[in-house]
Amino acid sequence: MLVDLAAVEAAASTIQHDVVRTPTVESPGLTDALGVPVTVKLELLQRTGSFKARGATAKLRSLDDAERTAGVVAVSGGNHGIAVAAMADALGVKATIVMPRSAPRRAVELAERHGASVHLTGDVTEAFALSARLQSEGLTLLHPFDDPIVIAGQGTVGLEFARDAGPLTDVLVSIGGGGLVSGVAAAVRALRPEVRVWGVETEGSDTMAQALAAGAPVPMVPTSIVTTLSPPAVTELTFEHVRALVEDVLVVTDAEAVRGSLDLAEAAKVWTEPAAGCLVPAARRVIERVGPSCRLGLVVCGGNATVSDVLTWAERFHVA
Missing domain, CATH: 3.40.50.1100 (Rossmann fold)
Known part of the structure; x- marks a missing residue:
């Protein structure tokens, strides 16, 4: 039932002339801010501004x-x-x-x-x-996540990350419906089985965390401002990938995600949407859980938020 490395490699061959092999780079700014080595996969530089x-x-x-x-x-x-x-x-x-x-x-x-x-x-x-x-x-x-072909396509992010990055211990990936984290985990765990993959959601759109707690996908009405991470439920397909391949799913608040977007702008010098900003507060939790010897990889999934959007959210949540 799970997408495997062969499927991801086949997808990579299929789409290689249509998409960008986005940069995988060390981030001195995030390394200084978080106190551990950080490498980023810049999917916000992908065609259409995201991994999608x-x-x-x-x-x-x-x-x-x-x-x-x-x-x-x-x-x-x-x-x-x-x-x-x-x-x-x-x-x-x-x-x-x-x-x-x-x-x-x-x-x-x-x-x-x-x-x-x-x-x-x-x-x-x-x-x-x-x-x-x-x-x-x-x-x-063309389902956003409940399709093995789509998951394999998103998995090409993990294929490139695993092959292009230096040493890593932990990779953090945002979760909406779970297509990206499923594909990335399938590729990363196949190529670097020692690396832990963590999912990240926002409160009010934490459908995967709720599914894991319940033992199966459950419906919910999304309330998070992060609409790109807000399906009404995950599916059995993505749930099974996460349950098998992902270390844990961390849930942060909308305010933390917006603050994370500002942190990425200030420290990493990239403009992201809160769907990627949520990785920064989650990274701090991973460091607390696994210790300061970790080496983090962040999949910066997208940058399709306007300056006005982010500033409006920052004012709403009193994020300076």
């Missing part, structure tokens, strides 16, 4: 002629929709994107700019329901 282009392209490249002609539908809180719209446009496939109205306006605008038909719904649960109806009408679902 990888899984979207892998799935789009797998379609047969009839599926390409009919088009695809995707549900997204932001980044997946941007990626599907852009990569479908590049590959000549018609895309329909369904987003909750809480999705960032910029995400909607970018999806429309790439020629996608965008439908807005009241919340993410309604978005998934609408996508199911559109799928029944003939569109192919």
Whole structure:
């Protein structure tokens, strides 16, 4: 049931001419801030501003002629929709994107700019329901995480990280539905079995942490501001990957995630969204748990947040 290294390597071969091999670099600023060596994988420099282009392209490249002609539908809180719209446009496939109205306006605008038909719904649960109806009408679902092909595509992040980074003891990965952490863990644990992989969520969108506590996926109504990490539930597929391959899932507050984005801007000199900012407070917890001899790797998953967005959140949470 789990995606293996062979599947990730096959995805890497499939998408190699469509996506960027993003930089893997040591971060002196984060090393100073956290007190341990830190290496970052800069997926915010990927096409469309996040890792999502990888899984979207892998799935789009797998379609047969009839599926390409009919088009695809995707549900997204932001980044997946941007990626599907852009990569479908590049590959000549018609895309329909369904987003909750809480999705960032910029995400909607970018999806429309790439020629996608965008439908807005009241919340993410309604978005998934609408996508199911559109799928029944003939569109192919390009699920953001519940698809082995998508997971293998996201796993190419871990493939590159494991091959390009120096010594690591722990890798931290943000979790929305769990596609990225599943793929990264599959690749990293295969190539560097001694490395621990940690997932990170925000309160109000901690669907994977709740699933682990319950022993199975459970539904919830997301309340976190981090809409790119806010599915109504994880799935059995991603749950099983995390249960088998991930050390633990750490949950931080929205305020900590926003502060983390500012920390990344100040220390690492990169502009990120809170979906990546959440890694910084989680990294401090990992250091507390495993000790100061660790060497951390952070998958900086995306940078699709405007200055106005982050400053508004910082004011809301009194984060200076």
